Amino acid sequence: SVQLEMKALWDEFNQLGTEMIVTKAGRRMFPTFQVKIFGMDPMADYMLLMDFVPVDDKRYRQVTNTQPVPRYAFHSSSWLVAGKADPATPGRVHYHPDSPAKGAQWMKQIVSFDKLKLTNNLLDDNGHIILNSMHRYQPRFHVVYVDPRKDSEKYAEENFKTFVFEETRFTAVTAYQNHRITQLKIASNPFAKGFRDCDPEDWPRNHRPGALPLMSAFARSRNPVSSPAHQ
Amino acid sequence: SVQLEMKALWDEFNQLGTEMIVTKAGRRMFPTFQVKIFGMDPMADYMLLMDFVPVDDKRYRQVTNTQPVPRYAFHSSSWLVAGKADPATPGRVHYHPDSPAKGAQWMKQIVSFDKLKLTNNLLDDNGHIILNSMHRYQPRFHVVYVDPRKDSEKYAEENFKTFVFEETRFTAVTAYQNHRITQLKIASNPFAKGFRDCDPEDWPRNHRPGALPLMSAFARSRNPVSSPAHQ
């Protein structure tokens, strides 16, 4: 079985509609997809990998709310379906760089896919995951048992297991569309600290009950709670 | 067979008497020990590791030349034997973090031991290599074939091979003793660029034949030449 790490943070993003930047050179995901694994055979070899499947066959489009809104308005924009999805290229997979490794090694610490990068460059030759901007994707996590038997191909079907966490769904974008997503990224990603206007360490102490809860996930995620995988 | 990378740079350091800093927290080696490997079974698993053996049973001592020397003197100090070596602690080994891996993976690119760190802390619990300051050491590189047979222990003797490059010998120190070593480190280690007083990129062009050859190894090492292993 598998537990998603930083579930509280993923939930907060998912509630707003998670967006992930794609660039030509490749961009990491934030939050990073990381899991805790249980129940492997400690002595057996496993390959760990991820892929990304379209959530639907729609292409999205950002529509700006042009009506006058109060300052600090919450819903200045939203997603609209803009047509049928672009034809999917044969989806790439990302093997965790430690693969293959023994079950004992995978289980003894959190497995982090922080080397995984997303790109919109169809001609990418860095092995990055290729996605279409303005499309929605569902990350999937696969565990493959390395079968020592000679005719292991025959058992391929029973030698892997797939885990899907719906809270990790996201829209691929080349620039953030929802400003609240931007703010949550800035508040929770250490590499974006330069864009913060207050010290996040002070937030839990200074937090007023009525304030915008942009930082709540970050505060909570310091003691991450995991969730069981869907299927 | 194994080829040492950056051999020209190692030679230049070795000619001056290589020194490596050891610290409580652990310090990387420079030059980094890296090799190119040939002749493995592409499909077989191998473990790669390093250890460090005392070159002799001597403790060293730096003696300062107190006689008046001309400016820019070349030999202001030297090493003297200072007594018998301190009792050796059971030597640690450093497994290359990618171990175990297939021969094909080890051979397809340079294997770099840049995660290896040296410490003088006898109580170190970070898994770093523990060395005595003011003692000389010979790095050794070991290739271990992971024998798939059940009684593999019986074949341990024939399942590993050791490679020794004498030009990688060094003296462990807590502070540099030979100023020319310091200068060569500053000239060739990118992380010490802050202490340079000229642009190393310009050196090959501006190099006057009569000038001090401090940068020559760095200039040459841009097209690294390898050397065969001793044994």
Place this chain on the structure above:
DNA sequence: TTCTTGTCACCTAGGTGTTAATAT
């Protein structure tokens, strides 16, 4: 006197969103 330790400025290396310019 000699050796060791801890702090520091200054780097490498690379992950952020911003912004202005460009493409569609």
Place this chain on the structure above:
DNA sequence: ATATTAACACCTAGGTGACAAGAA
């Protein structure tokens, strides 16, 4: 209009030798 790109300032993370202070 909307979407994409490239350069950029500002971070994280961590590897340098210098230096002053301390230890042996």
